[in-house]
Amino acid sequence: MPVIQLIILPWAADYEVKNIKLAVVDQDHSEYSRQLINKITASGYFNLAQYAASYNQALQQVEKDKADLVLQIPNSFEKDLVKENEAKLFMAINAINGVKASLGGAYLRTIIQDYNKQVRTEWIQFPRFSPETQIEISSSNWYNPLMNYKYFMVPGILVILLTMIGMNLAAINIVKEKEIGTIEQINVTPIKKYHFILGKLIPFWIMGLLVLTIGLFISYLFYGIIPVGSFITIYVFAAVYLLAVLGLGLLLSTYSANQQQSMLLSFFIMMIMILLGGLYTSIDSMPEWAKWITRFNPVSYFIEVMRMVVLKGSSLADIKYHLLKMAGFAIVFNGWAVFSYKKRS
Amino acid sequence: MEAVTIENIIKTYGKKKEVLALNDISFNVAQGELFGIIGPDGAGKTSLFRILTTLLLADSGKVTVDGFDVVKNYKAIRKRVGYMPGKFSLYPDLSVEENLNFFATIFNTSIKENYNLVKDIYVQIAPFKERKAGKLSGGMKQKLALCCALIHRPSVLFLDEPTTGVDAVSRKEFWEMLQGLKQLGITILVSTPYMDEANLCDKVALMQNGNMLSINTPEGIVNNFSNPLWAVKSSKMLQLLNELKATDFVADAYPFGEYHHVVMKDISGEGSLQQFIQTHSNTIIESKIVKPDIEDCFIALMKPLSPKGENGEDKHKMKVNE
Numbered sequence: 011m012p013v014i015q016l017i018i019l020p021w022a023a024d025y026e027v028k029n030i031k032l033a034v035v036d037q038d039h040s041e042y043s044r045q046l047i048n049k050i051t052a053s054g055y056f057n058l059a060q061y062a063a064s065y066n067q068a069l070q071q072v073e074k075d076k077a078d079l080v081l082q083i084p085n086s087f088e089k090d091l092v093k094e095n096e097a098k099l100f101m102a103i104n105a106i107n108g109v110k111a112s113l114g115g116a117y118l119r120t121i122i123q124d125y126n127k128q129v130r131t132e133w134i135q136f137p138r139f140s141p142e143t144q145i146e147i148s149s150s151n152w153y154n155p156l157m158n159y160k161y162f163m164v165p166g167i168l169v170i171l172l173t174m175i176g177m178n179l180a181a182i183n184i185v186k187e188k189e190i191g192t193i194e195q196i197n198v199t200p201i202k203k204y205h206f207i208l209g210k211l212i213p214f215w216i217m218g219l220l221v222l223t224i225g226l227f228i229s230y231l232f233y234g235i236i237p238v239g240s241f242i243t244i245y246v247f248a249a250v251y252l253l254a255v256l257g258l259g260l261l262l263s264t265y266s267a268n269q270q271q272s273m274l275l276s277f278f279i280m281m282i283m284i285l286l287g288g289l290y291t292s293i294d295s296m297p298e299w300a301k302w303i304t305r306f307n308p309v310s311y312f313i314e315v316m317r318m319v320v321l322k323g324s325s326l327a328d329i330k331y332h333l334l335k336m337a338g339f340a341i342v343f344n345g346w347a348v349f350s351y352k353k354r355s
Numbered sequence: 356m357e358a359v360t361i362e363n364i365i366k367t368y369g370k371k372k373e374v375l376a377l378n379d380i381s382f383n384v385a386q387g388e389l390f391g392i393i394g395p396d397g398a399g400k401t402s403l404f405r406i407l408t409t410l411l412l413a414d415s416g417k418v419t420v421d422g423f424d425v426v427k428n429y430k431a432i433r434k435r436v437g438y439m440p441g442k443f444s445l446y447p448d449l450s451v452e453e454n455l456n457f458f459a460t461i462f463n464t465s466i467k468e469n470y471n472l473v474k475d476i477y478v479q480i481a482p483f484k485e486r487k488a489g490k491l492s493g494g495m496k497q498k499l500a501l502c503c504a505l506i507h508r509p510s511v512l513f514l515d516e517p518t519t520g521v522d523a524v525s526r527k528e529f530w531e532m533l534q535g536l537k538q539l540g541i542t543i544l545v546s547t548p549y550m551d552e553a554n555l556c557d558k559v560a561l562m563q564n565g566n567m568l569s570i571n572t573p574e575g576i577v578n579n580f581s582n583p584l585w586a587v588k589s590s591k592m593l594q595l596l597n598e599l600k601a602t603d604f605v606a607d608a609y610p611f612g613e614y615h616h617v618v619m620k621d622i623s624g625e626g627s628l629q630q631f632i633q634t635h636s637n638t639i640i641e642s643k644i645v646k647p648d649i650e651d652c653f654i655a656l657m658k659p660l661s662p663k664g665e666n667g668e669d670k671h672k673m674k675v676n677e
Contacts, residue, residue: 191444195503198408198438199461200430353410 012171012221016228020163027113031059033068033077040088042129049125050081055117069102078104079114091129153238153321160233165316166289168225172248173255173309174280176218180259181276183210184351185266197353204348211256211344218252219245238323244316247329250336251312257343258308264351283309308339356422358511358542359384359407364416366402366565376402377413378565384544384558389537391556392546393653398562400546401441404515407544408438421510434462437504441516443496447489451480451499454488455506462507472539473502476532494525501532512536514545518552530555550650559649561656568656573649580647580655582606583625586614587632588641595638602631609654614641616651 032050036043051058059077062068071077082100084090091097101118105111154161187193196206226244229235237244259276266272285291286300287309293301304310311332318324326333366377376399384390394400405411407420409429418425423432445454455477459466470477480498483491488499497517504512514533518526530552533543537557545556553559554573561568561576569576589595596615599608604624608617619625625644632642 191442195444
């Protein structure tokens, strides 16, 4: 299952919005308006869903969910552009899907601006230098030159998978013994509490590291990702991280009365950890209180570390504070689990 | 020396302590005794066992097992008692042998070391030692659980309803095993809802609603039953039962096998019963005086909640007349 998830998810978890359905209301039918439409559809982001005769007709398409974006070109577009040096366009966006709306709008704006510039350069031969000063920006993306989103999604998804497997397995474990009653038999034995917790921890820990190995292998096989940093760094951090997550799972397990309860609890906590983990949304853009929560979220540290090591090649020295904090989590969660597991009621 | 001493144990459940599970219970179990605790479901047997095995803390009272206090020296107790909970609680996904090995290891011992103790029981399940514990039959599960409870050579063995849900043959075998263990000097506390098993114990305690009704040897309990007891058989059993209960010389009447057992209030009741039988001679097929067995005693003890005597019996009678 985790293998399949790792193979499928990164392809779907794409930030780029493609196939935006565009309805055009071209009231101008001029050369310039055709050029503009050509340019938009040639970008690859937009599918021309419909040529509408009127704005209302286009809006109906939006209502039927056949169009996401309406671009209205007024009938004086070419005339205004040539004569007055400026023309107005109208853009209506279906904002039900917020990401699609904002990204689609931004794409369209960029294309139109680009077109604007193109038209200008066609006309303005003189003066040689543009009367307006223009700042042109060229950027280079460090550590991920092609901005391949898979490079930074795959390590993140790997972290999530590791967390889900570790935490769920640990969360249902002790509580399962409570359900089938074997814990009664264990409790009357002289076995020590921390022995019992360790006995639960170690097999899952080994399994987690195994899953990580499989995951790294798959990310190489399917996505060609080879960590820039060393594998040792990843494994050292993962080893500590797994202790923390398993400890949290066991902690839930000691508090729950049945498997349903502990599954629901771990699902709830996992949801928060994933959404506030910085996988899908940047932690830096979160409100201050959310940032505080991420500071107590082991997932966010591991995702950060994975990205640092895989993309940037950070060494153990670079992540030592992450490592220390994670060790802290591991000690607190496991200590708490040992403490809250009571052999008598 | 007493293997188990219990003084004034009280245990309540619920936030407001509204459920009284054990009401001021005191008794002792001598070393090497096979002690039976008989009582219906909900009598408090399991709560008592959980307190004795250090799994549960009593609200008040003092308990020692093998000379150790269950609160202060619980660690020492856990090393020297064997507990077999009422619910099968071995690992169902481990095989018979693995389960035994696991529990031996937890107690820092090995199967080899104490094999002579479990040998007689283990040979019966040895043919299935590769089988998963969850796939065993009910009787086999009980045998395995007993083996696991014995593997560390406990000095006191607690068996919570070991024969519930087990067939008659396996039950008999199980009790034979317990007799064998008794010979080895192990003190055994066993709880059961089956009254017929009481005869197999050295001493029996009868429990109901958290109260101890009587603690005695099985013979002692039977000898305490002083009222005359008759067995009556009729062609119209239900009608007979109602008529018997309505008479004033009968303390209690209840179905018992194919007969109704009739407990007389006192010795003069026998004459009244003879008259009763004669007036109903067309339906009554058979009547005879019988020696009370332990079941009769328990029914007599359980009916009135207060200790037996005229008072309690009258109360019961009043209830019937209503």
